[in-house]
Amino acid sequence: MIQTLDLRGRVLSTAELLAVVPRSASDVGSSVDAVAALIADVRARGAAALLDQAERFDRVRPPHVRVPLDALREAEVALEPAVREALVEAIDRVRRGTAAQVPPTISTEIAPGARIVQRWQPVDRVGLYVPGGKAVYPSSVVMNVVAAQVAGVPSIALASPAQAEFGGSVHPTILGAAHLLGVDEVYAMGGAGAIGALAYGVAELGLEPVQVITGPGNLFVATAKRAVKGVVGIDSEAGPTEILVIADDSASPELIVADLVSQAEHDELAGAVLVTDSPELAAAVEAALPAAIAATRHRERIEVALAGPQSALVLVDNLADAARFSNAYAPEHLEVQVRDPHDLVPSLTSAGAIFVGDHTPVSLGDYIAGSNHVLPTGGQARFASGLGAYSFLRPQQIVEYDRAALREVADRVVVLSDAEQLPAHGEAVRARFRAADD
Structure with a gap:
């Protein structure tokens, strides 16, 4: 089912840790040529290319690439009351959590008559990508849009794949969430073509080029973001989701299993890792996984994800070694379920977001914790951060002597x-x- 890596009794260097951390065999660079061709097609043929790509990859030809404003209004009105209420709460919490990410303008007197003003200037226009493959993600609308709005970005374009189930339009829950946030420029386009369209613009659609593109997506989206980086800014090359749990013998096997399974249901390439100094806990987690998987809706993809090279139960000698392993892995989501979590957290330096204690599961952060769920994957948390208001801000110095x-x-x-x-x-x-x- 899930592999076990026994690192007990071994003193590994940073390079050795980087070599043994479990990773998916997928590589952002593996689809470079295909992605380059899709972007070039959009640059050459514009809307026609986007329509052809939707038909090819999404199995539907959208009646409109740009979603009509009436459809956005109708989608918001049609939101289920409970969904709307949850979105409103999520928006409020994420907005409050994001407000701390906007630094104040500071004027520094270098000498009499000499000063430097440090300001943080938002970009003028951004493109936000919301995936639409195996699931629908109104929460990603919230995370992307709120961060841009708090930063002060005046112009926002949102792209999400066309859905055959909804006549070639964007999923109505995505549309409803966008309109709830005041976004009226939404495009039914997905994958590499959408990233190219946002980066270079499509004149016949009235789609002006953006300055920054953010949001998660599949391998093609991540590769496309790499391809246009330099033409535009990007948040990160977010790939398949991952969770790493650090736990000791005080942790609940049932909670750990629930959290590993919750992330594995995203995708067959999702990574789920437990790092522990307790062989008994690892054994209990391994024993409990089959029943938990059998009881959930997406059991097939969960089984594939947990059996893949990107998932593992990792045995270490102590929690200090667990922290070193985690820092080398640099997980998108890091949970800390140990007896004294606040003693361990200061040593955890590389993670997209850290979830502390038994009552702070990753799924809370996915929706309504107030943190942002667009986070670096594939080890990028060693040098990159999650999405925030700062993703859309440029620090500028104004010098006056x-x-x-x-x-x-x-x-x-x-x-x-x-x-x-x-x-x-x-x-x-x-x-x-x-x-x-x-």
């Missing part, structure tokens, strides 16, 4: 410019002090 302040450092500028053999740099300063009264 008066005459006296410039005079004070003029000679030093000249000395340094001469040292770098760039004399015109110094001359640009001297030019300001050539008047007779100088």
Whole structure:
């Protein structure tokens, strides 16, 4: 069912840990050529290419690539009351959780008459991708849109795959969530083509190019985001979801099983990892998995995910080793179910988001914790962060010196410019002090 990695009694270097962490065999780079062709097709043929790609990959030809505003309004009205209420609560919590991510403008006096203002400027326009393959994700609408809105982005375009079940339009729950948030520019397009359309624009649709593209997706979406990076900014190349649970002998096997299964139901490539210093806990989790899988709706894909190379029960000597393993793995979602979690959390430096204690499952963060669920996968949490308001903000410095302040450092500028053999740099300063009264 699920493999066991026994690392007890071994002292592994960082490089050795990176080599043994369980990963899916899928590779973002493996579909580069196919993705490049799809993006090039959209750039060359615009809407016609998007329609052809929808027919090819989504098995439906949308009647409209851009979703009419009336359809958005109708979708919001048609939201089930309980779903609407949950979305409203999620929006409020994520908005409050995101507000802390916008730094204040700070003015620093470097010297009398010399100051630097540090500000955080939102981009003008963003493209938000919401997947629509094995599940429907109104929660991803919330996570993407709220982060952009809190950052102050004035123009938002949202893309999600066309759905055959709904006549080629975007899933109505996605549309309803978008309109609830005030987004009226939504496109029925998915995969690499959608990413290309957002990056380069499609004039006949009125789709202007964006500056930043965010949101999770499949392998083709992740590869496409890599392909357009540099033309636009991206959040990360979010691939298949993953969960890593650090647990000791105080943890509940039933809760761990529930959490591993909850993430494995996303996709056959989803990763589910338990790291523990308790062989008894690992054995109890392994024994409980079959019954838990059999009792859930998506048992087939869960079985594939848990049996894959990306999932494992990992045995270590102690919790310090568990933390080192976790930091090397850099999970998208990290749960800490140990006796003294707050003693361990400071040593956990690489994770998309950390969920502490028995009553903070990843599924809470997926929906309504107030945190963002668009997180780096595949080890990218070693150097990247999850989606937030900061994903749409550019730090800018505004520099202002008066005459006296410039005079004070003029000679030093000249000395340094001469040292770098760039004399015109110094001359640009001297030019300001050539008047007779100088």
